[in-house]
Amino acid sequence: MTYFGTPGGDGPDSPAPRVERVLVVHAHPDDETITTGGTIATLVDAGAGVTVVTCTRGELGEVIPDDLAALRGDEAALAVHREGEIAGALRELGVRDHRFLGEAGARTAGLETRAYRDSGMVWRADGVAGPTDDLHPAAFCAAEFGEIVSDLSAVVESVRPTVIVSYDDDGGYHHPDHVRANRAAVRAARLAGVPYFAIVAGADEATGAEAAALRDDESVVTMDVRPVAPRVVAALRWYRTQLEVVDLPGGAAGIRYPHGRVDRLASSESFRFVSDPDELPPRPASTSELSDMSVGGRIGTYLLAVAAGAVFGAIGTVAHQGTSSVAGAVLPTGLVVSMAMAAALLVGFRQVFRSRTIVAAVAVGLLGVTALLSQPGAGGSALVPANLAGYLWTFGPVLVAMVVLAWPFLDRGADVQRGRDKMDALPEAKGTPQT
Numbered sequence: 246m247t248y249f250g251t252p253g254g255d256g257p258d259s260p261a262p263r264v265e266r267v268l269v270v271h272a273h274p275d276d277e278t279i280t281t282g283g284t285i286a287t288l289v290d291a292g293a294g295v296t297v298v299t300c301t302r303g304e305l306g307e308v309i310p311d312d313l314a315a316l317r318g319d320e321a322a323l324a325v326h327r328e329g330e331i332a333g334a335l336r337e338l339g340v341r342d343h344r345f346l347g348e349a350g351a352r353t354a355g356l357e358t359r360a361y362r363d364s365g366m367v368w369r370a371d372g373v374a375g376p377t378d379d380l381h382p383a384a385f386c387a388a389e390f391g392e393i394v395s396d397l398s399a400v401v402e403s404v405r406p407t408v409i410v411s412y413d414d415d416g417g418y419h420h421p422d423h424v425r426a427n428r429a430a431v432r433a434a435r436l437a438g439v440p441y442f443a444i445v446a447g448a449d450e451a452t453g454a455e456a457a458a459l460r461d462d463e464s465v466v467t468m469d470v471r472p473v474a475p476r477v478v479a480a481l482r483w484y485r486t487q488l489e490v491v492d493l494p495g496g497a498a499g500i501r502y503p504h505g506r507v508d509r510l511a512s513s514e515s516f517r518f519v520s521d522p523d524e525l526p527p528r529p530a531s532t533s534e535l536s537d538m539s540v541g542g543r544i545g546t547y548l549l550a551v552a553a554g555a556v557f558g559a560i561g562t563v564a565h566q567g568t569s570s571v572a573g574a575v576l577p578t579g580l581v582v583s584m585a586m587a588a589a590l591l592v593g594f595r596q597v598f599r600s601r602t603i604v605a606a607v608a609v610g611l612l613g614v615t616a617l618l619s620q621p622g623a624g625g626s627a628l629v630p631a632n633l634a635g636y637l638w639t640f641g642p643v644l645v646a647m648v649v650l651a652w653p654f655l656d657r658g659a660d661v662q663r664g665r666d667k668m669d670a671l672p673e674a675k676g677t678p679q680t
Contacts (some may be wrong), residue, residue, distance in 0.1 A: 247265055248265065248288060248291065248293070248466065248468065249265060249407070249408040249440070249516070250318050264292065264410075265288065265291075265293040265294070265407050266404060266405060266406045266407050267294070267295050267408045267409075268404055268409045268439075269281055269285060269295065269296070269298070270397065270429070271426065272385070272412075272416075272420065272423045273299065273302070273306065273422065273488050274299055274327045274328070274330055274484070274487075275303070275306075275327075276515065277299065277334075278338065279488075280444050280446070281514060282476075282480055283468060283470020283471075283473050283514050284410075284472035284512075284514045285338045285340060286470070287299070287470060289338065289340065294539045296344065297342070297343045297344070298344050298345075298346055298397065298400055299344075300345075300346045300361055300422060300429075301361050301362060301364070302328060302362075302363065303323070303326075303363050304324045305320065305363040305364075306323065306327065306363070306486060307486070308323065309485065309486060309487065309488070309489065309503055310485055310486070313485065321402050322519075323486070324360075330487075334481070334483040334485040337479040337480035338476060338477070339476075344396065344400060350399075350403065351397070352396050353392070353395040353398075353399055354399065357459070360383070361383070361384075361385040362383040362565065363384070363385065364376065364377070364380060364384040364385050364386040364387070373419040373656040374416075374418050374622070375419065382446075386425050390429070393429045394429050394432045397429050397430065397435060400433075401434075401437045401439065404611060407579050408439065408440050408441075408442060409430055409440070409441050410441075410442045410444070411426055411427055412424070412443060413442075414445040427443070429488045440515065441661070442466065442518055444516055445459070445515040445517050448514070448515035449511040449513050455673065462517070464520060465515055465516065465517040465518075467513050467516075468513060468514045468516075470511065470513060471513075474498070474510060478490055481500060487503070488502055493507075493509060497510065499509040546603065547603065547606045550603050550606035550607045550610065551606050551610035552610060553590060553607060553610065554606070554609065554610025554613075554614070555610035556610075557610075557611055558587075558588060558610060558611040558613070560583070560586065561583035561586060561642075562583075562614070562619070562628050562629060563618075564583050565579050565635075565638040566579055566628075566634055579634070580634045580638060584638070587641075588645045588649075590611070591604055591607055591611075591646055595652075601650050604646070604650055605646075607646075608642075612642060612643060615639070619635075619639065
């Protein structure tokens, strides 16, 4: 039986349903059980092939029980412990194929294996998660985006999934590792031409018009996971460091998180088909292309920006005095072309990288070389003479740079839905590192 089906594709009512192979991508151990555990167990029972990829080991997670207090502050020991937790949880769910991203089976051919480290997070003032100020060089979010996608694509090539499942475009609650996992999973799905389904956070608790909309949405697949609830509970009990399974009134099970929040175990899990194969999810306004680079990549990009500015500054300084004659009128074509080149360079870098600091780097190269070449030479000659064109070239790029730096970037993805997930912000939790 096929559970996932794209609009117009071979869904559950297809006369010749295919055997599904589902690749589930998550950021940390326990995410797979909390948000997709019922679906995983249901798929396994139906005979589907299920592969779970975990991007990090959750080294920055909290440790709840006092009998495991020795793990607090010991990231290496906690990573090993959480490896054991997820192994036990996946056995309960019936998963036989689990891979940590960067290790054998989930690593680009020819590269040495590596471990992507938990990036951590803090609660921002607006109540959603954000990155920490002291991101570790080995953190998942500090790794080259292309390397992450390549590693995940190695899994896709090995498994040949019919469906890839991971987070929606805000990662459920903007945790940087969840968002990065979404970006990589979507990119890998697009490259392989595999349908992508995003977890619909909080769908089980939807009521009224919201619930009706989900039921009527043909792009949403909803799993009734009540038959496998005992196995999900058994899997959750393995994650003693991160949560506690509690009994709720009426015989239901609940999940208590480190800050006291208790969620009822979901009776259903929903996933939305992401239909546009030619467009990646919108990037939140707070991020830029630089956020997809390692520290070395960012440094290289800044150096390239300074160099590009310097080259354009040198060309403009040499060419800005050029003129041409049209119908007897002398036109300052050199100045016009030079100013247009400078403006295009500054605007282009701002548009591509969505970063004011990268524009500042371009401006440093452009204005620095212009100022250097403006100095009189040994024979007293100057490339920037004291005439109108010289003054405009001296101060014009400065004004253009100031405008480009000050102008707000209109992000097409600024309207990001804020989903709910296991770490919904609590007043006492804000400002505290989490995983």
